Amino acid sequence: MTEATTPGTHDSAQVQNAPRKAKTLAEKVWRDHVVRQGEGAGDAAQPDLLYIDLHLIHEVTSPQAFEGLRLAGRPLRRPDLTIATEDHNTPTLAIDRPIADPTSRTQIETLRANCKEFGVRLHSLGDKEQGIVHVVGPQLGLTQPGMTVVCGDSHTSTHGAVGALAFGIGTSEVEHVMATQTLPLKPFKTMAITVEGTLRPGVSSKDIILAVIAKIGTGGGQGYVLEYRGSAIRALSMDARMTICNMSIEAGARAGMIAPDETTFDFLRGRPHAPVGADWDAALEYWRTLPTDADADFDAEVFLDADTLEPFVTWGTNPGQGVSLNSNVPNPEDFGDENAKAAAERALAYMDLAAGTPMKDIRVDTVFLGSCTNSRIEDLRAAADVIRGREKDPNIRMLVVPGSARVRLEAEAEGLDQVFKDFGAEWRFAGCSMCLGMNPDQLEPGERCASTSNRNFEGRQGKGGRTHLVSPVVAAATAVRGTLSSPSDLAPVVEPVETETQPVNVA
Amino acid sequence: MEQFTTHTGIGVPLRQSNVDTDQIIPAVYLKRITRTGFEDALFASWRKNPEFILNQEPFNAGSVLVAGADFGTGSSREHAVWALKDYGFKAVLSSRFADIFRGNSGKQGLLAAQVAQDDIELIWKVLEHAPGTEVTVDLVSKTVHAGAVVAPFDIDDYTRWRLLEGLDDIGLTLRHEADITAFEATRPSFKPTTLPAKS
Numbered sequence: 001m002t003e004a005t006t007p008g009t010h011d012s013a014q015v016q017n018a019p020r021k022a023k024t025l026a027e028k029v030w031r032d033h034v035v036r037q038g039e040g041a042g043d044a045a046q047p048d049l050l051y052i053d054l055h056l057i058h059e060v061t062s063p064q065a066f067e068g069l070r071l072a073g074r075p076l077r078r079p080d081l082t083i084a085t086e087d088h089n090t091p092t093l094a095i096d097r098p099i100a101d102p103t104s105r106t107q108i109e110t111l112r113a114n115c116k117e118f119g120v121r122l123h124s125l126g127d128k129e130q131g132i133v134h135v136v137g138p139q140l141g142l143t144q145p146g147m148t149v150v151c152g153d154s155h156t157s158t159h160g161a162v163g164a165l166a167f168g169i170g171t172s173e174v175e176h177v178m179a180t181q182t183l184p185l186k187p188f189k190t191m192a193i194t195v196e197g198t199l200r201p202g203v204s205s206k207d208i209i210l211a212v213i214a215k216i217g218t219g220g221g222q223g224y225v226l227e228y229r230g231s232a233i234r235a236l237s238m239d240a241r242m243t244i245c246n247m248s249i250e251a252g253a254r255a256g257m258i259a260p261d262e263t264t265f266d267f268l269r270g271r272p273h274a275p276v277g278a279d280w281d282a283a284l285e286y287w288r289t290l291p292t293d294a295d296a297d298f299d300a301e302v303f304l305d306a307d308t309l310e311p312f313v314t315w316g317t318n319p320g321q322g323v324s325l326n327s328n329v330p331n332p333e334d335f336g337d338e339n340a341k342a343a344a345e346r347a348l349a350y351m352d353l354a355a356g357t358p359m360k361d362i363r364v365d366t367v368f369l370g371s372c373t374n375s376r377i378e379d380l381r382a383a384a385d386v387i388r389g390r391e392k393d394p395n396i397r398m399l400v401v402p403g404s405a406r407v408r409l410e411a412e413a414e415g416l417d418q419v420f421k422d423f424g425a426e427w428r429f430a431g432c433s434m435c436l437g438m439n440p441d442q443l444e445p446g447e448r449c450a451s452t453s454n455r456n457f458e459g460r461q462g463k464g465g466r467t468h469l470v471s472p473v474v475a476a477a478t479a480v481r482g483t484l485s486s487p488s489d490l491a492p493v494v495e496p497v498e499t500e501t502q503p504v505n506v507a
Numbered sequence: 508m509e510q511f512t513t514h515t516g517i518g519v520p521l522r523q524s525n526v527d528t529d530q531i532i533p534a535v536y537l538k539r540i541t542r543t544g545f546e547d548a549l550f551a552s553w554r555k556n557p558e559f560i561l562n563q564e565p566f567n568a569g570s571v572l573v574a575g576a577d578f579g580t581g582s583s584r585e586h587a588v589w590a591l592k593d594y595g596f597k598a599v600l601s602s603r604f605a606d607i608f609r610g611n612s613g614k615q616g617l618l619a620a621q622v623a624q625d626d627i628e629l630i631w632k633v634l635e636h637a638p639g640t641e642v643t644v645d646l647v648s649k650t651v652h653a654g655a656v657v658a659p660f661d662i663d664d665y666t667r668w669r670l671l672e673g674l675d676d677i678g679l680t681l682r683h684e685a686d687i688t689a690f691e692a693t694r695p696s697f698k699p700t701t702l703p704a705k706s
Contacts, residue, residue: 035683035687035690036686049680049686051691061584064540067542080700104538110540121701121702121703142701171586173614180684184676218525339575437534
């Protein structure tokens, strides 16, 4: 490990020669990746040059970066720290046929040609390791505690769930990492998001993060790395932790992290790229040093009570416009600030909602279970548990899109595909799908969707489409009732059915 | 990268907060593999509305966008910056930018100038009362001039320096290639590579 002398905080100048300061998780990971410390102090400081342990690539944000390398005659420095997958454009039906949309096909073919030319490992459509880049990385055990991970995709924050410093970058930075395996970066500030207590049944990690975003706003985390901590976070599985870290960017934070613990180590052990033997022991010893020191200071702190949290849902057109599912569509008049009021009015007009309407009275047309936020095996299990033995509202179209080919296989081995099919849902192949509608999976104008994805922006899921962000169990309950619903709104299943599932070993 | 010292052009008041990158350029336009030619994609959905500011003269010839808070949130797509530049924008003013958008702007020579919301409101009034008013964004003095309004703006010193000098980031980093190589030699053996798995 390189031992740099200053932590990655905005006040680093003051502690240059001071005794070793207690550090947060993010500051430790930063410290261990400083190739070259930026000269100067405070605002005038030059950025640190930070080493990048893993670069994830997909077809949308990489072609111009590869082209940049070619034009400059530069090699890709570390193909052995780079991995690519096809996800944004890929169809979720008939994946054995040529991609119908010629521009999508060109982009995929360009990725394939670039990976071949520069020697990058690629998991193409049809490969059993293909899938959404943020599902594939952790699944392979490639994202590990204490690493720096980047990708030309803002949801790279997902990988912070294993205790990595992971963040999205633009295409110029993609090219920069390809050429140098580093990035010049100014240290982030740190924010603790402490969630204490026990989640009630039907409340999930998606509700935690939607509540956090509603609380601090879409810009509240700007300039910060968020660290999620507290008893409610510690109790979460890795899949659930990834959901939380995934949406850090929707609060304006480039990265969100959770300290590695036994849950993390159990998740990693035995995965294809996890260390083995003496390397595992050395890694574990290092990983155990990473959690935030007891006396470390954060630049900001936010608290959330898990005990009282209810299922959360968005009503507007940014992820901060959310409320408890049990409440009503808010009234723009209640927003003090003129700009917030105007934004709320505009959002309600776009969403075609009237202030005061109970959220549970809102009828939806489509339910989308998928995306890098909620397409992992536990998400599918949770949704399947809600719908098993129940009937779908006949007017609802439901798409279930596993996050990766591996998740799809695992779900099929457990019989979840049959549960979804029996219910009347469409069981699709892996990819980003209707989260952003770059492939044919899109909403029609005016169509309303309960979606387990991460963004309810205007037109995000298809031109004129209207999105309500929800958890997997709320998505499932909504598919049963036809209106936004939580599992507690459902009548008990009349005929009990077999609910035992056999987990398969993915490693 | 092109140097940026000062720019004067028609200001466009965009009275809206949380302008996310899906609005700046919808995903359907991200399928292109080129770095230019995105001018038609800028605000593509909003531009279908004849009332939209960029569909009105003289704003359609604008080059300084004056937007609400939290500009450029959401997706990391650098295409948002390319689209703004290809349309002709040289600078965007907002009281708060999303981190990734601001970073992308700095790499591409689009000036993301952080101006206090009170000043944004004053500039909006100037531009609405006298459409076609030219706004000057002076990176040397870190000030913006619109009619009688003169306001300071923030930008981090490193990005400012790179813009003023027109420096290319990769070239700057590669001056330290020996440091990178030395760092790589210290990389612990337990860290993974993407080469096919061991077993």
